Amino acid sequence: AQKITQTQPGMFVQEKEAVTLDCTYDTSDPSYGLFWYKQPSSGEMIFLIYQGSYDQQNATEGRYSLNFQKARKSANLVISASQLGDSAMYFCAMRERSGYSTLTFGKGTMLLVSP
């Protein structure tokens, strides 16, 4: 079974609008962390935001926020006020305490921001 599921292969959004990228995860480990990375066409992986399983509040980093719904095992990324430079591939990832420090990635969502 997939540990990280991103059901949206591609998303379109207009500049200045908000967009939500979906991510669901599967784990029986009570201690885990969820990450979002951005990969522009250049290929580099850029860390965006982190949410720990025990964190009481949803994580926020500038225009990025994470809608963490633990019971539903979802960790959706919300990008507010989209910019043209946000066009990229976005990956959701998880690290479990029992997983020997490895990050497991979802298949990614390609986001295209139009003027």
Add this chain to the structure above:
Amino acid sequence: GAVVSQHPSWVICKSGTSVKIECRSLDFQATTMFWYRQFPKQSLMLMATSNEGSKATYEQGVEKDKFLINHASLTLSTLTVTSAHPEDSSFYICSARWSEGIRGEQYFGPGTRLTVT
């Protein structure tokens, strides 16, 4: 954030030759380094995890004799693709972290695009 470099950024080699890719953590000592492979429009697939001074741990299905990983120091890891074939053409990304635990951030190199002709 911390910086991880990779060299070369792209390489073209002939089938049957070997290629070495270097990964360096420039401003921190990496307790653990990771090597990923990414095919076009696909996700990152972990190939192996290595700690300084010890043998790499390979993921299931990854040939350890073909993809040689050497974690020589706390700032350098190398991946050697031996006897490369066209199907080894891919984007290889290394990653490093200095702290253990769930929150320990993992920094990625810019990747190396390998083309085997």
